[in-house]
Amino acid sequence: MPAVVCDEWPIDGGCLPEVSTPEEKAALDAAKDLAVDVLWALSGRQYGVCPALARPCPLQRNPLPSFYRAPSALVAVWSGDNWANVACGCAGGCVSSGPRMVHLPGPVQSIVEVNVEGVIQDPSEYQLEGDILYRNGESWPYQDLSRPLYEDGTWSVTYMRGLPVPKGLGRLTGLLVAEFYLACTGGKCRLPRTVTEVSRQGVTHRMFDTNQIYASGKTGIAEIDLWLAAVNPHHLMQAPTVV
Secondary structure (H helix, E strand, C coil): CCCCCCCCCCCCHHHCCCCCCHHHHHHHHHHHHHHHHHHHHHCCCCECCEEEEEECCCCCCCCCCCCCCCCCCEEEEECCCCEEEEECCCCCCCCCCECCEEECCCCEEEEEEEEECCEECCHHHEEEECCEEEECCCCCCCCCCCCCCCCCCCEEEEEEECECCCCCHHHHHHHHHHHHHHHHHCCCCCCCCEEEEEEECCEEEEEEECHHHHHHCCCCCHHHHHHHHHHCCCCCCCCCCCC
């Protein structure tokens, strides 16, 4: 699964080595990308605020016309690659939905825009409270999911979804960047390695076994692993969801 870190992941420059040549800079940039991807994955892929596009189906007081989709506790959400039906809250009566309210799959950080039949609505016409988007003064319109966006009977909400990267994580990210850079440039680093030497035709090859990191979900760097143990103690691959 590729990283989906959309907001800026902090990297403390005080932990980074000084580079002067284009080759060193390229190695450092690669180490930064790798460190962010690794920390994002090992922390359970739970941090990073990304844009999401949702097409809610609000519950209506009156029966819907036959050419409209029936009310649903699911919201069609565009993740950047494809549409997916996502439960808006937990199953049962705790889903908040009604003529003037829709429950967006969260965590919701902010609303970018609300588009009704191709017309962007003024922010004064709606209000966000937690993961619930209220419409001021009138009901949300019907949603016809049999039609593409911007046609009659369609509307969407574009918003920022996810958990912000924790403050103070830049220092730990910088530490991991420095270790990856040392590993890439032949320096001595703290990353755990099981070295196996294989000789073939008089040539000795050094092979590194990374299974220790894969199995434990840890980096071998005490400061980083202490944080990982706090935010992802069970080594989950991603945050659990309720189906």
